[in-house]
Amino acid sequence: MTCILRTEGLTKRYGGKTVVDNVNMTIRAGDIYGFLGQNGAGKTTTLRMLTGLIHPSEGNIELFGTALQGNRSMAMSRIGAIIEYPGFYLNLNAAENLEIHRRMMGMGNKESIDEALAIVGLTGAKYQKVRSYSLGMKQRLGIARALLHRPELLLLDEPTNGLDPGGIKEMRQLFLELARKRGITFLISSHLLGEVEQLASKIGIIHGGRLLEEIESEALRRKTRHCLEIKVTDERKAAFILEQKLGTTDYVVSGSGGLRLYEYVEEPERVSAALAAGGVGVRELSVSGDSLEDYFLKLTGGAKHV
Amino acid sequence: MFNRLIAAELMKLKHTKMYLLVLAGALPANLVTWSGFLPRVTPDGVRAGIDLQDMFYRQGMTMTILAPFMFALMIGYIVSREYQERTINQLFAYPIPRVNILLAKLTTALLLIFVTSALSSVSTLATALVSSFTQPVDTAALGAGIRMNLLACVLSFGTVPLAAALSMVGKSVIPSTVLGALAALVTLIGEMGHGARGFLFPWLMPYWPVRELGQGLQRIDAAAYAVPGGIILTALFAISLVFCIVYYEKAEIHSGS
Numbered sequence: 123m124t125c126i127l128r129t130e131g132l133t134k135r136y137g138g139k140t141v142v143d144n145v146n147m148t149i150r151a152g153d154i155y156g157f158l159g160q161n162g163a164g165k166t167t168t169l170r171m172l173t174g175l176i177h178p179s180e181g182n183i184e185l186f187g188t189a190l191q192g193n194r195s196m197a198m199s200r201i202g203a204i205i206e207y208p209g210f211y212l213n214l215n216a217a218e219n220l221e222i223h224r225r226m227m228g229m230g231n232k233e234s235i236d237e238a239l240a241i242v243g244l245t246g247a248k249y250q251k252v253r254s255y256s257l258g259m260k261q262r263l264g265i266a267r268a269l270l271h272r273p274e275l276l277l278l279d280e281p282t283n284g285l286d287p288g289g290i291k292e293m294r295q296l297f298l299e300l301a302r303k304r305g306i307t308f309l310i311s312s313h314l315l316g317e318v319e320q321l322a323s324k325i326g327i328i329h330g331g332r333l334l335e336e337i338e339s340e341a342l343r344r345k346t347r348h349c350l351e352i353k354v355t356d357e358r359k360a361a362f363i364l365e366q367k368l369g370t371t372d373y374v375v376s377g378s379g380g381l382r383l384y385e386y387v388e389e390p391e392r393v394s395a396a397l398a399a400g401g402v403g404v405r406e407l408s409v410s411g412d413s414l415e416d417y418f419l420k421l422t423g424g425a426k427h428v
Numbered sequence: 429m430f431n432r433l434i435a436a437e438l439m440k441l442k443h444t445k446m447y448l449l450v451l452a453g454a455l456p457a458n459l460v461t462w463s464g465f466l467p468r469v470t471p472d473g474v475r476a477g478i479d480l481q482d483m484f485y486r487q488g489m490t491m492t493i494l495a496p497f498m499f500a501l502m503i504g505y506i507v508s509r510e511y512q513e514r515t516i517n518q519l520f521a522y523p524i525p526r527v528n529i530l531l532a533k534l535t536t537a538l539l540l541i542f543v544t545s546a547l548s549s550v551s552t553l554a555t556a557l558v559s560s561f562t563q564p565v566d567t568a569a570l571g572a573g574i575r576m577n578l579l580a581c582v583l584s585f586g587t588v589p590l591a592a593a594l595s596m597v598g599k600s601v602i603p604s605t606v607l608g609a610l611a612a613l614v615t616l617i618g619e620m621g622h623g624a625r626g627f628l629f630p631w632l633m634p635y636w637p638v639r640e641l642g643q644g645l646q647r648i649d650a651a652a653y654a655v656p657g658g659i660i661l662t663a664l665f666a667i668s669l670v671f672c673i674v675y676y677e678k679a680e681i682h683s684g685s
Contacts, residue, residue, distance in 0.1 A: 205517045
């Protein structure tokens with residue numbers, strides 16, 4: 123799959139302090155990349171470097187297959203972004219703010235304004251001055267602006283800030299729909315584990331400026347999935363019993379008499395009884411697996427703010 | 429491309445007090461100009477008619493006193509509001525060279541200067557129009573007045589990049605406004621003296637073409653100060669413009685920006 127964004131050794135220092143440290147990030151076309159980290163981890167600084175708002179101290183950024191340096195205009199015309207807080211001209215209404223964006227992007231199509239407002243559900247507030255908007259409405263308008271020029275990559279910094287639970291759900295569905303229908307690639311930074319977990323197809327975990335792990339969501343789900351760790355006298359026979367008596371194939375044989383069963387996690391006594399009835403001795407049975415939260419805390423050394 | 433940037437800049441000023449500021453800048457000059465209607469007599473004891481050149485002189489004087497403050501306030505607002513309203517993130521993320529964004533802002537300020545100047549001469553031009561029904565129009569004075577206004581606008585623009593630089597560094601309209609107010613005060617004192625030496629103060633340079641219209645003042649040679657004054661103003665313009673360009677190009681936009 124085409125690589126949309128790649129960073130190599132991306133570093134930002136202020137004086138002697140390293141805020142972003144040697145970040146190597148890869149985002150492929152169609153990814154919803156969840157950039158997860160606690161407040162102050164370096165997410166916004168990284169996003170600012172990706173949009174050219176600040177200059178890296180070291181490292182390279184490659185967007186759409188070309189280096190950002192020297193090709194900024196081309197890259198930025200294919201990106202939509204909300205960095206930290208969507209700023210607007212408060213004296214103007216939503217349509218006028220988007221009209222300014224349309225002109226700045228050199229777009230001819232005026233209808234795109236109505237379309238973008240409809241997508242985020244702000245059609246009714248089109249002529250309302252942004253001064254009177256709530257933070258949630260401003261976030262929506264920010265997303266409408268980011269979408270207006272039909273970008274291939276959307277960089278969204280904490281896009282659900284200020285939204286109520288209903289609004290967060292709507293936004294999540296919108297992002298998933300945009301990724302599916304329009305093929306937009308997303309880089310969404312967040313400090314909310316649940317949000318990233320439900321949305322992302324790939325997750326990058328940043329802490330103290332360092333990208334600790336970049337992992338596919340599916341792989342992370344497998345890593346953090348709860349299961350029954352079973353030590354038995356005969357693993358082949360045990361596998362046969364799990365399939366025939368308990369009707370599950372959701373297990374893996376881990377070797378040396380061990381099995382990992384991903385079903386019946388809440389009913390270990392039923393598993394134990396079935397195996398015993400089939401003549402398989404159970405030496406050990408325990409529930410294992412971390413939640414995403416536990417996994418994150420382990421990885422970051424117990425950072426508590428996420 | 430540049431046209432759409434200027435169109436966007438002008439659109440940003442909709443529903444702001446900027447247009448009120450333009451009118452406020454133009455109004456005093458119009459009021460002062462009306463003093464030309466006060467009854468006057470010539471040295472021969474004959475009632476004098478409307479003197480178009482004198483009206484332009486009064487209009488120019490008033491405008492050049494207010495100009496440092498008004499125009500510094502205008503460019504200060506245009507530049508600093510991007511930081512105040514936190515639109516700078518989006519502005520600098522556009523696929524547009526930052527220098528073009530800066531030039532669009534300065535051009536918008538120049539347009540506002542021209543509009544303010546044009547509006548400030550409305551009463552003089554209206555007087556010329558009305559009096560043309562009863563007496564021949566003094567085309568020489570009319571031409572000189574228009575020329576004076578154009579030249580004063582261009583010279584007033586010379587100090588605008590400095591005000592812009594202060595606004596972008598201070599991220600507020602206050603530094604440029606303070607500078608403008610102080611410059612306006614010095615300009616007022618300088619104009620009261622009618623001397624040409626004040627041209628060495630860049631904000632007083634626009635008074636040079638105005639002074640040329642003053643009765644009797646043009647007899648005193650101003651060129652001795654106008655040339656070095658022009659050089660100082662040009663240098664100030666060039667240095668502050670280069671500073672603005674470099675600052676915009678190198679600026680890093682952080683959370684607090």
